[in-house]
Amino acid sequence: MKAEAIALPRLPARLWPWAAIALGLLLLILVPGIVGTYQTQLLTYGLVMAIAALGFNLLLGYTGLLSFGHSAYFGVGAYTVAFLLQYFGIRSMELYILLGVPVAALVSAILGYVCVRHTRIFFGILTLALSQVLWSLALKFFWVTGGSDGLRVSRPTLLAGTLEFTGSGSFQRFIFSYYYYVLAVFVIAAAVMWVIVHSPFGKALQAIRDNETRARFVGLRVRRFRWAAFLLSGTFTGLAGILWVPLNGLTTPDILYWPFSGEIVFLTLLGGFRNFTGPIVGGIVFTYIKTYAVATTEYWQLLLGAVLVILVLALPTGIVGGLAQLAKRLRAT
C-alpha cells in the first residue's frame, strides 16, 4: 500500500516570522508550568538581560556605536529602585518603573550628550570612563549607597499592590508571578524597540551607521540622532536594571563596574547584533552559560573567554546570524 504523505499547511513566507514569534511566546508562557522555581528564576534573569541587550543593540547594531559603559544605565535603574525603597519606603513595582525609567533616561541623556561628541574608540572609552565614575561614586558615598555591601531590596508588590509576597511559600509565588510580570514588560519593550528600529527614525540611525558622511549630506543631523539613540538605549538598559534588582534582592557596585558592561557586549555578540532577535537570544543563552559555568568551575571566566574566542572565530554573526545562514543554505540545496 502506498503511504500517503501528510500534507502540512503551507505558510506564506512573510508569515513565518510571526509564526516563530507566536511559538516562542507560547513556549515562554508555558515554561514555568513545566520547569521548577529555579529554572523559572533563571529564565527571568535571561529576559531581563534580553531587555538590556535590546537597548544596547540600538546603539551597536543600529547606530554603529560600541558602548563599553552600559553597566552605568543598568546600575542607575537598579540603584533608583533601592533608593526608592530605602529612603522613601516605596514598595510598588509599578512606581519603581514609573520613577526609575525617567531617572535612567535623564542620566543617559546627560552622559550621552558627552559621549556622542565622538565616535569609534573615543566613544567607547568615554562611555567606559563615565560608567567608572558612577561605579566609584557608588563605592565612595557608602553612607547613601551602602558602599561595597550595596543595598538590599525586598520583594515589591505587583499590580498596584494586589499581589504581595509574604509568609510561607512566598518565594515560589513571587518567582512565578514575577516571571510573568517580567515577560509582559519584555514583550512590550521588544514590541516598542521593533517599532523604533523600523520607524523612519530607526532608518535614519541605520543610515548613520552605514555612512555618516552621506547621512549628513542627505540632511540628517547626525549628532542629534546619535544622542537620541543613546538616550533610548540607556533607558531600555535602565529598565532592565529596575526589573533585575527585586529578583536579585540586592544591588552592589558590581553592576556599575566595567566587567558588567563587558557582559552586555558579550551577550549581544553571542546572540548576534546584526539582527533584531540576536540580543534576545544572547541575553537568555548567556544567563544559562554563565550560571552553569560558575556552578561547574571556579575558572568560569576562562570558560566564558573560550566561548568568546570560539564565537568570534566560528560564529561572527552570533547564534541567530549563524542559524539564519544555515537556514539559507538548507533552502538553497
Added chain:
Amino acid sequence: MSLLQTVELRKRFGATRACEGLNFSVERGEFLSLVGSNGAGKTTLVNLITAHVRPDSGRILFEDRDITGFSVTARIKAGIARSFQIVNLFDAMSVFDNIALSVFVRDGKTAKIAALADADIDVRRETRELLAEFGLAAKSDLPAGELAQGERKLLDVAVAYALRPKLLLLDEPTSGVSSAEKAQIMDTVSAVVRAGAVTAVVIEHDMDVVFRYSDRILMMHEGAFLADGPPEAIRANEAVTSILLGLPPV
C-alpha cells in the same frame, strides 16, 4: 537672477591654490559641466558650495541669499544636494530604503519614532516612482552594497535627487564604469534631471559625455576658470583642448 553665484571664492590647502577668487554663476534649468584636469579645483568648488569645506574668503549666493555661513543641513533645506565621486551609499540598507530615507528627510519625517516606515504610503509611492525613473525597480530589495558599480553610481545620484533639490551637484557620476555604461547612466541622469526641471552641475572627465549632454561647459585649471561657454565654443577653444589633451597650444 542666477540660481547660484559665487563672489571671489577662495580656498587654499597649504601652498595649493584650489580656488582662486572664483566668480561664477549657475542659471536656472541649465545642465552645466565642470571640466579640467585632476587637481584643477572642481571637487573643491563643489565641496565649497555644499559646505563640505569652508572657504578662506568670498561669498556664495543662492537665490540671491548669502548662504556662506549656512551648515550642510541648511544648504540642503535651501535646495542644494550632491552626489560623490567615490560612491557614498548606505550599503547594508536596501536600495529602496536608500532612496526612501531622502524622501523622509525632505518631508521632515525622520523624527517619527512611533510609526513604521513601511506604512507611509506617500513615501512608498514616491520611492517606487524614483526607482522606476532611475531604472532600479528590479533591484529594490537588494542591499545597496550588492549592486554593480554602474547601478551604485545611479543610486548615488538618485539618493541626492530624491531630496528634490533646486541645484544638483554631481561629482563624476560616471567614474569607474565602462564606456557603454557611461552613456546609459548619463542618458538616465540627464532625462530625470531635465524632466524634473532641476539645475545640474556635473563634474566629468569624459569629453564625449560632456559635449553630448551639457548646455554650458566651464573649464577649470589651477583653481581658476579658463573657459566658459556652450559645447561648440569650448570644442573650438584651443587652450582647452591643449590642457585636456596635454598638447602644446598651436
